[in-house]
Amino acid sequence: MSTLALVASTTSASASSSVPARLSHASGATAHGTDQSSFSILLTTEDTQTPAELQKLATTSCKTEAQAQPIALQQTPSQNIESKIQLLASQNNLPLMYAASNPDIIPGGSLVKKGDVLNVESALNQLGVGNDMTPLALSTTKAQFQGGVPSVPFQMNIEGLFYNKRIFANHHLTQPKTFDQLLADAAVLKKAHIIPISASGSSGWTISRWVGVLLFRELGPNAMNLIAQKKASLTSAAYMTAAKQVAQMGKDGYFSPGITNLSYNAAVAQFLDGKSAMMYMGTWLLAQILSSQDKVGRDNVGFMPFPAVKGGKGSIGQYPANTGSPNVINPNLYGPHAQAWLKCIAENYGSASLKDQGVFTGFRTNQPVAGLAPITQTIQKTINSAKQSVLWFEALFGLKANDDASGNAAALVTGAMSPQQYMGILQADQSQP
Amino acid sequence: MRQVFGNRRAIAFFLAPALLVYIGVIVVPVGWSLVYSVFTGSPASGFAFAGLKNFRALFADPTIPQTLWFTVKYATVLTVGQIVIGYSLALLFKFVLRRSSTFIRTLVFFPVVLPTVAIALLFAQLFAVTPQAGPVDSIIHLFGGHPVDWFVSGSHAFVVIIAMDMWRSVGLFAVILYVGLLDIPEEVIESARIDGASGFGLLRRIILPMSRPIVAAATIFALNADLKVFDSILALNNGGPGTATTPLNLYMFQESFNYDNWGYGSTIALLITGLSLVVTVVVFRSLRRDITKD
Numbered sequence: 001m002s003t004l005a006l007v008a009s010t011t012s013a014s015a016s017s018s019v020p021a022r023l024s025h026a027s028g029a030t031a032h033g034t035d036q037s038s039f040s041i042l043l044t045t046e047d048t049q050t051p052a053e054l055q056k057l058a059t060t061s062c063k064t065e066a067q068a069q070p071i072a073l074q075q076t077p078s079q080n081i082e083s084k085i086q087l088l089a090s091q092n093n094l095p096l097m098y099a100a101s102n103p104d105i106i107p108g109g110s111l112v113k114k115g116d117v118l119n120v121e122s123a124l125n126q127l128g129v130g131n132d133m134t135p136l137a138l139s140t141t142k143a144q145f146q147g148g149v150p151s152v153p154f155q156m157n158i159e160g161l162f163y164n165k166r167i168f169a170n171h172h173l174t175q176p177k178t179f180d181q182l183l184a185d186a187a188v189l190k191k192a193h194i195i196p197i198s199a200s201g202s203s204g205w206t207i208s209r210w211v212g213v214l215l216f217r218e219l220g221p222n223a224m225n226l227i228a229q230k231k232a233s234l235t236s237a238a239y240m241t242a243a244k245q246v247a248q249m250g251k252d253g254y255f256s257p258g259i260t261n262l263s264y265n266a267a268v269a270q271f272l273d274g275k276s277a278m279m280y281m282g283t284w285l286l287a288q289i290l291s292s293q294d295k296v297g298r299d300n301v302g303f304m305p306f307p308a309v310k311g312g313k314g315s316i317g318q319y320p321a322n323t324g325s326p327n328v329i330n331p332n333l334y335g336p337h338a339q340a341w342l343k344c345i346a347e348n349y350g351s352a353s354l355k356d357q358g359v360f361t362g363f364r365t366n367q368p369v370a371g372l373a374p375i376t377q378t379i380q381k382t383i384n385s386a387k388q389s390v391l392w393f394e395a396l397f398g399l400k401a402n403d404d405a406s407g408n409a410a411a412l413v414t415g416a417m418s419p420q421q422y423m424g425i426l427q428a429d430q431s432q433p
Numbered sequence: 434m435r436q437v438f439g440n441r442r443a444i445a446f447f448l449a450p451a452l453l454v455y456i457g458v459i460v461v462p463v464g465w466s467l468v469y470s471v472f473t474g475s476p477a478s479g480f481a482f483a484g485l486k487n488f489r490a491l492f493a494d495p496t497i498p499q500t501l502w503f504t505v506k507y508a509t510v511l512t513v514g515q516i517v518i519g520y521s522l523a524l525l526f527k528f529v530l531r532r533s534s535t536f537i538r539t540l541v542f543f544p545v546v547l548p549t550v551a552i553a554l555l556f557a558q559l560f561a562v563t564p565q566a567g568p569v570d571s572i573i574h575l576f577g578g579h580p581v582d583w584f585v586s587g588s589h590a591f592v593v594i595i596a597m598d599m600w601r602s603v604g605l606f607a608v609i610l611y612v613g614l615l616d617i618p619e620e621v622i623e624s625a626r627i628d629g630a631s632g633f634g635l636l637r638r639i640i641l642p643m644s645r646p647i648v649a650a651a652t653i654f655a656l657n658a659d660l661k662v663f664d665s666i667l668a669l670n671n672g673g674p675g676t677a678t679t680p681l682n683l684y685m686f687q688e689s690f691n692y693d694n695w696g697y698g699s700t701i702a703l704l705i706t707g708l709s710l711v712v713t714v715v716v717f718r719s720l721r722r723d724i725t726k727d
Contacts, residue, residue: 079671083690090476110478110693201584201674258562260674261584266564275564399692404675411674416586425675428495 035335038072040095045075047099047325049287050154053353061348062341069337082399089116096333100326103399105150111328112150118329121149127339129346137362140321140389153362154349155324157282158383159209159392165302167194167277175304177316179217182307186254195276196254201410203264205394207246207255208409209280212393213306213320214242220313221390227430228396234427235420243412243419250413260410272296280306282322283360283379290358290373298373303382314390319382321389323362401429463706469699478693487700496676496684504680507594508659514599515655516648519606526607527614538611542604549601553668556597584670587677594678598665606651613647614640653716657709681705
């Protein structure tokens with residue numbers, strides 16, 4: 001697994017080109033800190049791609065930088081990363097680069113206020129490599145972090161439905177264009193004793209994303225902004241519809257059986273082993289599709305946008321997008337060696353990641369990459385043609401609502417919790433000051 | 434010796450190191466936690482005085498009654514199981530297996546030394562439905578039953594949690610209670626037998642009353658440990674689905690460290706402390722009857 005609860009929203013793919021030299025303290029620091037002897041990194045254990053690619057860069061394009069400041073990597077399970085970051089922050093002992101939670105690093109967030117978050121946009125501009133961050137990545141990051149750019153865009157993902165082409169062909173199914181068609185396809189697959197949709201209860205965001213994407217299709221790209229601005233309620237009839245639809249899908253048996261304790265890896269394996277027909281996921285799944293020895297085979301995996309909802313204000317062309325899990329640079333340790341590292345990453349990471357792992361990043365591919373798999377090419381075309389991206393369900397939620405959205409998602413689709421209870425809990429979390 | 438214990442300086446000298454350690458690791462953190470409960474924030478974001486806000490939030494929080502009820506239910510069921518099964522095993526060791534009980538005692542005690550997380554993973558697989566049916570569902574299937582998703586609801590998950598923690602801990606209580614039974618003088622049992630006591634009568638009139646102190650100690654020990662359950666549930670299902678199997682300790686951890694509400698987390702910690710204190714006093718009072726008055 002690469003990137004978990006991370007995604008972005010934006011209403012425009014165009015990037016802002018004017019960057020203030022020094023941003024306000026509330027939105028991120030541009031400090032020049034003191035170099036450590038090593039390039040200390042703390043990431044989540046689930047993020048396997050970023051460390052692997054950085055280690056590879058250290059022996060290739062960024063060899064000089066790595067000799068001056070070798071990588072010292074630490075990883076912690078995503079469940080514990082927040083508490084570890086808080087503890088390290090309280091001790092003024094954060095590493096040079098670390099994974100953080102969205103609410104802590106948006107303008108005004110606790111770590112930003114403390115001066116532990118570098119403004120990456122300003123830093124890249126100061127290094128003369130501002131143009132190496134793609135406009136889509138920049139606008140997506142700004143939407144994701146409420147105007148700030150606190151994170152290095154190690155990924156550029158869109159979300160949609162991965163599907164098994166062979167299963168679809170065997171049952172004479174085509175890519176659904178509307179949600180009703182998708183439900184009809186799921187019914188056909190269920191009748192044929194094929195699991196229609198893989199999802200994981202222990203990584204409940206793989207279920208809650210269904211609620212989110214339905215909301216965007218039904219209510220338009222601004223649906224979750226209205227919740228964040230307290231101009232709408234998750235318990236209102238308009239928002240309840242999406243939760244009811246997902247609950248009904250669970251009742252109809254469209255999701256993985258035994259979903260409650262099914263792990264993320266097991267759910268992905270279920271799809272890649274050809275036991276299920278579809279999985280809603282981000283394009284970070286590409287790395288696993290391309291590298292695994294699965295039964296499906298990379299050429300049998302297709303990618304399609306989440307279908308439109310009849311009469312909905314959203315459209316099929318609006319993709320949930322994100323720039324990967326937040327990777328923050330600590331300005332206190334951002335000295336000349338660290339700056340050299342960041343410059344090298346901006347110039348080389350995009351091409352290297354696409355070549356080595358088939359994963360798209362928020363950096364330009366400065367060297368052409370040949371021999372891409374068909375699925376990679378499909379997604380590349382989709383990303384390039386994406387006119388508008390949207391938020392993902394939990395993007396603007398606080399820490400508790402984020403956890404509850406994921407933690408209660410399995411209960412929603414197994415019937416252990418009603419849609420009213422599910423949305424009620426999230427609204428209560430959001431209403432807390 | 435009497436001179437030494439009559440000397441206040443000597444007493445202070447011997448007690449001071451232990452007292453200092455106790456103050457450092459128990460009293461200070463408890464006091465610190467008490468102070469946190471009237472503040473909001475976290476070390477990273479800073480603290481602000483909040484007065485009684487956290488206590489008002491505690492009474493208004495709908496998750497508190499749910500987690501409190503789960504904690505009490507869990508502690509009650511598990512403690513009863515630990516003591517009853519543990520005592521039964523101890524009787525088996527002492528009166529049936531006698532000297533040949535060493536191997537069985539080792540087997541029963543073995544889960545106690547296993548890491549909790551490993552046990553949780555083991556039970557997650559034992560009760561799994563997908564990707565492969567675990568042994569429990571395979572047995573159900575063998576007898577013609579339908580597969581059961583053991584983690585789909587709080588009541589199902591509760592069964593797994595109790596089974597797991599019982600298996601993990603009952604060996605410890607069996608050994609503790611067995612040691613208690615060894616302390617009963619053989620002459621007393623022998624003379625009771627000569628007087629005609631045997632079987633259940635011997636157990637009810639001689640063994641049980643004479644092992645009351647160790648049963649009381651084991652009950653207090655079990656209840657307090659069970660009221661503070663944390664790691665096994667965290668590793669098994671993280672208190673899910675939702676908060677259906679979330680004990681107070683796990684809820685306190687989530688509030689403090691996942692959501693940066695150190696103040697509110699400390700308030701929940703106070704509730705747990707109060708609960709443990711009340712339960713200890715109640716159990717202690719109800720079991721401390723003088724056995725010579727029987």
